[in-house]
Amino acid sequence: MSQYILAIDQGTTSSRAILFNAAGAIHSMSQQEFTQHFPHSGWVEHNPEDIWNTVRDTCQDVIRKGGIKASQVVVAGITNQRETTIIWDRETGIPVHNAIVWQDRRTAEYCESLTEQGLESFINDKTGLLIDPYFSATKIRWLLENVPGCRERAEQGKLAFGTVDSFLLWRLTGGSSHYTDATNASRTLLFNIHSQEWDADLLELFGVPASLLPEVKDSSDDFGSIDSDLLGASIPVFGIAGDQQAALFGQTCFKEGMAKSTYGTGCFLVLNTGGKALKSEHRLLTTVAYRLNGVPTYALEGSIFVAGGTIQWLRDGLKLISMASDSEPLAEQTPVDHGVYLLPAFTGLGAPYWDPNARGAIFGLTRDTGIKEIVTAGLQSVCYQTKDLQKAMERDGLRPIALRVDGGMVANNWVLQFLSDILGATVDRPKMVETTALGVAYLAGLKAGIFASLEALEDQWQCDRRFSPEMTKGNRDSLYDGWVLAVNRLQSDRTTP
Numbered sequence: 321m322s323q324y325i326l327a328i329d330q331g332t333t334s335s336r337a338i339l340f341n342a343a344g345a346i347h348s349m350s351q352q353e354f355t356q357h358f359p360h361s362g363w364v365e366h367n368p369e370d371i372w373n374t375v376r377d378t379c380q381d382v383i384r385k386g387g388i389k390a391s392q393v394v395v396a397g398i399t400n401q402r403e404t405t406i407i408w409d410r411e412t413g414i415p416v417h418n419a420i421v422w423q424d425r426r427t428a429e430y431c432e433s434l435t436e437q438g439l440e441s442f443i444n445d446k447t448g449l450l451i452d453p454y455f456s457a458t459k460i461r462w463l464l465e466n467v468p469g470c471r472e473r474a475e476q477g478k479l480a481f482g483t484v485d486s487f488l489l490w491r492l493t494g495g496s497s498h499y500t501d502a503t504n505a506s507r508t509l510l511f512n513i514h515s516q517e518w519d520a521d522l523l524e525l526f527g528v529p530a531s532l533l534p535e536v537k538d539s540s541d542d543f544g545s546i547d548s549d550l551l552g553a554s555i556p557v558f559g560i561a562g563d564q565q566a567a568l569f570g571q572t573c574f575k576e577g578m579a580k581s582t583y584g585t586g587c588f589l590v591l592n593t594g595g596k597a598l599k600s601e602h603r604l605l606t607t608v609a610y611r612l613n614g615v616p617t618y619a620l621e622g623s624i625f626v627a628g629g630t631i632q633w634l635r636d637g638l639k640l641i642s643m644a645s646d647s648e649p650l651a652e653q654t655p656v657d658h659g660v661y662l663l664p665a666f667t668g669l670g671a672p673y674w675d676p677n678a679r680g681a682i683f684g685l686t687r688d689t690g691i692k693e694i695v696t697a698g699l700q701s702v703c704y705q706t707k708d709l710q711k712a713m714e715r716d717g718l719r720p721i722a723l724r725v726d727g728g729m730v731a732n733n734w735v736l737q738f739l740s741d742i743l744g745a746t747v748d749r750p751k752m753v754e755t756t757a758l759g760v761a762y763l764a765g766l767k768a769g770i771f772a773s774l775e776a777l778e779d780q781w782q783c784d785r786r787f788s789p790e791m792t793k794g795n796r797d798s799l800y801d802g803w804v805l806a807v808n809r810l811q812s813d814r815t816t817p
């Protein structure tokens with residue numbers, strides 16, 4: 321009988337379960353969206369019970385849909401929205417509060433106070449991260465300070481913290497596993513990426529009791545087994561990784577210098593730097609790409625908060641297009657040098673600017689600017705932002721030897737051709753674009769012996785289409801110079817209330 325791998329992909333807006341066969345092909349898939357809560361401006365929460373219910377239901381559904389027996393699912397893996405923070409009671413498994421989501425900015429003021437105390441390089445040296453509400457530690461601190469009784473119960477060892485992977489693992493194993501993997505740990509601001517341990521100085525700085533924390537394991541490791549009551553068989557969990565790291569793994573970017581860029585709502589460019597934790601001088605993050613057999617592989621990461629989100633806004637906010645894919649024929653009819661620049665800084669600017677107070681703008685409007693130019697500028701903004709990351713990497717002395725792309729936007733050929741033109745580099749789109757779920761299926765399948773080696777996985781990667789630069793250097797430079805000018809104008813504009 322055929323064997324299957326269950327990949328649980330718990331994302332920001334939906335939970336998905338995918339069954340992969342032993343050749344790494346999709347057998348069946350199930351997906352459920354859940355509610356986003358915005359209790360105050362800049363706050364974003366999820367109900368952990370929604371996260372749990374959608375994961376449990378999609379796991380049950382994907383096995384039913386696949387028409388297989390639960391016992392044919394030989395191993396499972398979890399990949400997840402990163403940094404999102406949950407604290408729950410060890411006795412009852414009940415969370416003390418909603419999950420505080422990675423996008424939540426409620427700890428911005430506290431982060432500013434840390435920066436003012438000059439702590440950025442102390443924290444960056446240990447964690448590879450910057451001081452920003454994005455990461456988990458300040459969210460944990462907020463829960464300890466603001467949920468009545470939380471700090472006392474935490475200090476008595478009665479509570480557990482986890483990113484979403486840990487919380488799901490706890491629930492899936494009936495409370496017997498409190499683990500995370502090194503990729504998720506590396507996004508908390510509490511994990512020393514060099515010693516690969518929770519850092520006592522950082523725990524003290526953020527006031528986090530060590531008893532709250534999960535044990536950190538490899539990304540491909542024995543995390544315990546899913547209760548047989550839940551899915552009809554006891555299934556070992558052998559893989560955990562944060563979503564962007566899982567996508568890097570699914571793209572089989574195992575060699576130093578290989579990079580992947582995922583174009584979903586946001587965009588995350590992750591470059592494998594091998595065994596070296598390189599320190600960026602240009603505000604990229606240093607992070608754990610994956611950890612196998614106790615050995616970490618590191619990456620540099622650039623996070624752009626709004627990529628495909630711009631296209632959603634053009635569709636749902638401005639109603640300039642009725643479907644995201646309408647953007648492609650419009651751009652095809654528009655010369656690339658139309659002079660309009662759209663800066664989608666709806667929630668500030670991410671890497672390499674890290675400017676939480678910036679807001680969006682459109683520059684270069686003339687009397688003959690129309691829908692075509694604005695939509696095209698929206699698509700181009702995603703490519704210019706990637707160019708910003710490429711520049712930051714170059715200033716750090718790095719240039720990816722290959723760039724593999726995935727995410728919903730890469731269906732758009734025009735975008736990938738312009739991306740290749742503006743980067744002056746080839747861009748490869750794989751046949752299998754479900755790279756996040758595939759990555760954690762690979763991690764779990766490696767430990768289960770379904771896949772023999774990283775080399776065997778590399779052989780599975782297939783190119784759907786390669787995009788190569790066709791633009792002259794002069795045109796590339798002049799287009800990008802216009803973008804840089806627009807960003808400078810945006811950042812100098814502090815007149816908006």
Ligand code: ADP
Nearest residue numbers: 584585628629631632644645727728729731732
């Ligand atoms: P996420 O996982 O972040 O929800 P997806 O990877 O599913 O995102 O990608 C969806 C995003 O891609 C949406 O923001 C959508 O606007 C954008 N998108 C989808 N198809 C296209 C297209 N053909 N052209 C441009 N953008 C697209």
